[in-house]
Amino acid sequence: MPRERAARKSKQMLNAAQRLFARSGYAAVSMDDIAKTAGVSKATLYAHFDSKEKLFAEIIEIESPHVEERVPIPEVFEGDAEGVLRNFARGLASFFADGRGLEIYRLFVTDLHRFPDLVRRFHAAGPMALRARLSRLLAQMAERGGLSIDDPDLAADHLTSLIQGRLPFDRAIGLPPPDAAAIDRHVESALRLFLRGYARASRGGEP
Amino acid sequence: MPRERAARKSKQMLNAAQRLFARSGYAAVSMDDIAKTAGVSKATLYAHFDSKEKLFAEIIEIESPHVEERVPIPEVFEGDAEGVLRNFARGLASFFADGRGLEIYRLFVTDLHRFPDLVRRFHAAGPMALRARLSRLLAQMAERGGLSIDDPDLAADHLTSLIQGRLPFDRAIGLPPPDAAAIDRHVESALRLFLRGYARASRGGEP
């Protein structure tokens, strides 16, 4: 059954490449490393993927749409706005705090710019998709809840920026991850600022 | 005059290395590139710097303290809080929007983590120093102005996070820089949220 075996090996190679690229970046990973980790020969690797760049591109294509799925944003808002936002905020903060988000972040910052067509696709499927979902949620909250939001996209960016903060940068340069309590404080303070800044005004203009 | 010439060549090499590392990152730059750009031989380069790593470390040491100086934060606050913060915000946003901040950002995210001692020194001299200055300023504003700030360090992080936003990430992955008008809108909206979120409460608690 050569077809099955080929498919299995192909997955092995993609998995190995994904792990290695994520851990060390494009330049630091050799095709030898990938082949060895996948348990195949380099020639087999090249039989499936034309070049290191093509292989990297496939990894990015696979990873990109998953980014948005790591953070919980319900499609429809019902009830507790603060709780929903807290959930999103904790998801996003943990994503950056643990090693997984760090690897993706560093990989993208370091290497993605060399693949312009991937940039466009990733940006649409990742950050823009996430913002769109958060934005729809915030718009619903503005309508039904106590928030005053003129521009939901902008508000989504503000919340995301506050939650993200220096987390990915600090992790990327090698600082240790914050513990759970620190993440919690970080999330709570960001939420307080956001909710207060976007609270319906008792008097005065929009934020 | 061998001493003068040596010093001059040393500067040439440091300049070349700085430009090349900033543009392409540690891995993508070869010692040949640096020597050629500096107009010296590779052997001369190695006579001055023991290794590529040592050379990179020197570049980081030189760059680090400059980061905080690119953004205007007065030591003493007088008068117009919003104007002072706008000035800071515009400086920071431009820093990330133009190519210079992008290069430094990418260089640090990509390569700094491999030099742990540099991480500590850079972090103290760069982000922490900047936050300390902004924090002192915000504390003064809370005292004399209309802001309600319990934890100035936290507030400084919030403001910086809002201003920074996705700017460095978007630039790093290869998206085009925002134009002046977009930066201005970005800065103004972030400032409005910050000032409103940290406004002295007419009623209700701290943010």
Added chain:
DNA sequence: GTCTATATGAGGATAGAC
């Protein structure tokens, strides 16, 4: 498709003359 073995080139680092 998969392997072993290798061609080809690039890059970090050094030897030795001046």
Added chain:
DNA sequence: GTCTATCCTCATATAGAC
């Protein structure tokens, strides 16, 4: 200190047998 020329390792990519 500076150069030219070179060593050596390692990485991308391929040839050729099975």
